[in-house]
Amino acid sequence: MPNISPFVLNHPKKVLFCIALVTSLFALSIVNLKYDFTIEQLFAKDKEETEVYFEFQKDFSREDNVFLLVHQIPDKISDNFIDSLSQIVNTLNNSPYFIEIISLVDIYNDYNKKENSYISSRLLNIVSKDSTLGSIWLKLKDDYNTFQKRSKVIDFLKSTTTGFDWEWTYSGIPVVRNTYVEYMIKDNIKFIPPVALILVISLAFLFRHWLYVILPLFTVVITACWILGIMSMTGKGLNVMTYMVPTLLFIIGVSDSIHLLSRLNIYLRKNLDMKESLELSMKDMSVALFLTSLTTAIGFLALLYSSISIVQEFGVFIAAGVFLAYVLTLTFIPSVLILLKDKIHIKVLNRNNTRIKLLKNVSNFVKKKPKQIVLASIFLTLVLSTGTLYLSTGSSLLSDLHPQSDLYIDLKNVEKWFGGILPMEIIVTKEDSVEVTMHDSLVMGHVQEFQEYVSGLFPHSNWISLQKVLKQVLYEISPQSEFPPDQETLDQLYILTQGQTESLINFEETKIRISGMLPDLSSEVLDSIEDSLEIFADSHFPPWLSINVTGTMPVALKTNNYLIVDLFSGFGLAFIFISLVMGLLFLSVRIGLISMLPNLIPIIFAAGYLGFAGIPIRPPIAITFSICLGIAVDDSLHFLFRFWQERKDTSDLRKAVSNTIETTGLAMLTTTIVLVSGFLVITVSTFIPTAQFGIISAITLSVALITDITLLPALLIIFPVKFFKKKNHD
Template identity: 35%
Template sequence: MYSKISKNILKNSISILTVIFFITAIFFYIAFISDNKLRVDFSLEQMFPTRDVDRDDYDQFKEVYGREDNVMFITLTNGNIFSDINLSILELLTYNFSEIDHIDYAFSLGSLWDDGDGIIGEELTSNERFKKIKANNIYSNLLSKDNKSSLIVIGIKENIYSHQTRKKILYQIDEIIDSYKFNLESIKSGDVIFTNKNVLSEYSVGNYSALQSIIDDIYQYNKQTNSFGSDLSIRSINDCYNIVNENSSVDIQLTLEDINKNCDNPILISRDLKKSKIILSTNILIDRMFIKNLENIIEENEFVRYSSWEWHEAGLPILRTRYVELVEYERSIFIPLAFLIAALTLIWIFRQIRMLIIALTSIMVSLVWVSGIMSLANISINVISYLTFNLLMIIGVSDAIHLLMKYHEEINKNKNKKETLEIVIEKIGSALFLTSFTTAVGFMSLSITNIRILQEFGVIMGVGIGILFIITIMIMPIMLYYIKIPKAEHIDRLILKRKKSLSFQSLKAVQGYPRVIIICSIFIISLSIYGLTLIDSNVTVLGDLKPTNKLYKDITFVENNFGGTLPLEIIVSPTGIPLSKDLYIKSNTINSIDDSKFYEKINLFMLKLAEFKSIKSVSGYWDIDGDINPQQSKYTNKDRNEIRISCGIENIDSDTADLLKSNIKLIYNDIFENETGLKITGSTLLALKMNRYLIKSLLNSFIIAFIVIFISMNILFRSVKLSLVSIIPNVIPLLFAGGIMGFFGIELRPATAMTFSIALGIAVDDTIHFLSRFRSEFLLTKNHEKSTTTTILTTGRAIIGTSITLGMGFLVLLFSNFKPNYEFGILATIILMIALVSSLILLPALINIIKPLNKSYE
């Protein structure tokens, strides 16, 4: 079959290139220019299962009570939370946050300041404000346990699911926080320069502004000490503000037009409105001591000290958005890096720019085709599929290396270029087809999962690998046909058998120590199996983040100081508690939730919930002290036949979550004496279940892939004995990687589980290329030792080159700050390197000892 294909490819080379060019142009237009171009969608909601009972319960909860995963927590730490100025700043910040598009509400201690007229207003001292807040069960949640930090609670509107919208909200929050920084830049003689994002904002200019506060502090200090002279005067842009507002009943915010029209001191601000200046005039000498005192006063001002406030953020919207931003950042780094490594590896192996151009042309055309198909199939670049282009690039380089190595080997035997290329297509075509097939099976097995985007990833990778094979087997031979034959020095360097080469050293090991190799392999298998028993499959919501990651630190800080930020929702209906006669007579709108018996049971239930170590906060229709919650409407449905209890839990793992659910059910059964009136739900539990479900699905897909690959190899080589022998070199790398996970505490999470399916498909390539060449040699020699020797010294070189390429491609992920990428890189590299050793050392040693083929084999 491949003989006819090879002749037709070269015979119709111009036509084939023309067709490929036009298809590529069409796919390029579809993927990158058209209205239906390739989309980027990194929303995490896509990861939830499409068919699941708990998912249905959660969706039902959202229909009744709205979303519980739309609350953000911003915390601030400063030296004096309850000072007038700090509360004023906090009020302004909170108001600005509430004005952002798609924000439902924002609430903080600043909301209780209320321009000094609130419940912690100007008439109270800082200490009195603190005591008043601590005495209130609701407002005390806005203070940290050590009383050094304060909380801003921000709710996003119900209908916001888009990552881009959430990203925009967080960007605006960051911009607002940054805009309040009023920093001292320099003091030169009596000129003091400050920086701010907008020196004409109401925060920077006006009677209650940062600028006026600093001026007041300077005058106050001088009144007490006379350090700046008895004739001190200070000029600032506030003078212009006072002129403009002199006859106005409302505050008029300054503009450049007002300044140019009414004032003669435009030099007090910069043209870009980023700098503001105050000028001190005095009757004494402005010396070093003068400037030092002035600097100390300014740096102690609370508007200036705002820049040193410590900020942290938490909440599911922030976790999801920052998580996706991290994925996007990693994608922008590692795709170009993978391309660079592919190029450098090809140059290192072949030392010929022409070979680099041919290989990369084939790969880039394939990637354009895949992009076009993704656009047509409406498959977005998401939190999983963003790996598609990295992986295809690495696999494409592997295919290219095998084809180019075979070309150099055959051109060394036969100087007729056309005949050589026909032989290359014929011989390498079957091996590349099977390796592409097995790799595609590894990915396509992901399509049996219940996660849509994982299914799409498996399918598009399978299709992409098929496209890579077709394009490689067509474009590369045609381009080689139209360029000059490589120089002899390049052919000799690749073909000559040097004793120092890795392939030659592998041969020495196989011939000299076959039994030692097998004994070592048995020891590694035994140790790895023990390591597998140590693997921990417990995952947490924050498990994908390294402890050094800022987001991880932020959420941990908020958890430790304010309580849990991850939501757990409990729905209780008064099943088995009949409505009392008195309540029934009073009103037909009163339900069983108003019955005193139910109230007593709920109050006890909530007290028991608060005793759990992992539950940091509890709120509901009644608060934990039994008082009616001011926001009671949020905690019951329209029919008022059930109530909701909202808990904030810490970052627990999946086993702890299961135990927590079981214990809550036991307490409920004990108090309410029934099992039907309780539902436990929430996005946190759903996410933890999704991780565990995903791991199970991935492991199932791995088993299916393994079986399909074994059957395929049995069909190809028509020898059960040889197929069984070939399994061992492919099992050892997977067992070894599993052992490494167990010994080094790498958790079994979706990313690591997916590694086994993917790496199996890629690693088995080494075995297939080795056995394909071995079979060809055995048909000629009918001798196992001679066949393995030739295979190691020829195909072994290509296997070494491709393994190094693939390993380097995955190894770059070790620099990732994203734990799934980092662990994927470690495990994939280990699997590939062990697969290389197994294919070049263990496999030929087993073949030489077992001798799986007899002389009648055809």
């Protein structure tokens, strides 16, 4: 690798000026950074279900743009109440935001024959099951379906209804989307201050010097600024995955600074001047830090194996941030230190320090009982691996939310009152070669039978279809008539209702939709329901009629299963690549195997914990394994580099192990404390999977430290490795 230390140390002001200039440019671009969340962001690319969904949107219209405003209704509905409700509806109708608005006013007008209203008002659940609550259904125009514009619409809805003390509940997918974004923003506000405080305390405790606290903090702040600037410039916003990027860079990016400053102190305690100490430290650490950055980046880049764009973006931006932190560690920190060298006064290392005593006890234990450590590690791994037998992937869309959150409570209440607001679409398609219309009496008969079956599965949910509309109109014209009627009557009904059924049949008239609003379902329940629907259709429909189940909820839950398979495949690739890096680095297959075993055990430990705790594997948890593997290997690399150097200085294997644990182990202990503390902060997230990601990461990295300072040296003692000698040191 090119040695940049002479330029950095001889031209520190130029280096800092360039960093300041780049940082200013990126900071300016952050102003345009956007937050947004759509359930479609969670869809897998190039999967049949995703293609069917977007084909559905092309044929019909969006189904995730419906607001539901719930309000109290009096025991006896009076004209005054209807007048007040009409006032609200008129205000909403006069706004530019909505395509369609349905409320109790429509039912009242129908009953009193005042004016024509949407047929949907007779098909939707406008009143709750206990008749204590009413609802207003509003369909949002596509032009207003962005975060900023939806926020404006939601504020408008609240201001319009505030003057009416009817205990309003605001629900629907647009509300869910915006609330998710608000939760993401709140999470970042909750995460950054405590993570920064943890860094300050940890760095102050380790180095006992204000400059050694400020410089790593500035390094990760600049790194986060650069990455957010890059995201903004490339048109990528913060979503349900990438909103964690700044926090994770704070947690992960500081480890390079800790290792560099720890090595610098070793040379300064030898009474070398600042410039020489920096030059030697940068020479020693540049390769090691590059390789640890590489292994960490591999863990995140393994997410490219995912079929979901936002997961891929998350991996790429964190991997880029890891390398930017590496570059800044070797440029920004040395430049500042060389300018402020007179401010640095290093104290003699206190050998009675608690951490040093702990590491000395660990080294003595490892030297005395390496075989027992290996056997104990194998036994514990086998025990914990049994937990993997209980792993599951079951999840639902609302399982991301804490049950105490306002959004979760509102959505569950709406489920109880009106049957749910999560969209599911069933598309009935006929073969082009069959010359019958989709409103043909034969088709309508089969669809009616099918829809009765669907309604039996979800008796309290809202379902709208061409068949239901035609049947309702027929009933209003001739209550005694059976459906389907003769074809001539059906043709007349179809012509009569065309203005209100355009979104229920495609332009070519080869597909019709059965549109439902469902409660929150788990992926297992939904799979079972889809299977039953397909079995029913296969046994009751003619061969030329078929169904496809789609909609944001079914596709998102199916994608969850795809993603888990993709991420575990990515973990396997990351494991192979990192093993190859380790083996090629030390030109030894044995060292490659020895170095990876202590990092595989924590992954098995975490998977076992998930199984025993009954925590289902969801995307934020599945990404933990490859990410933690990449981070955990860093300590193994630093340990092996230091051990390599010690072996060149002494032929005593056990002394080399002891010296490595007591020196590099100190920086490993500190970086792990920072990482674990930072990940534990994430456990306060509003989103349950994000909180679980923090817990699993903290557990995995804690176990990785233990195995790196016990099992790894024990294996090096039992299976001695002859290292290929190089001039560079760690």
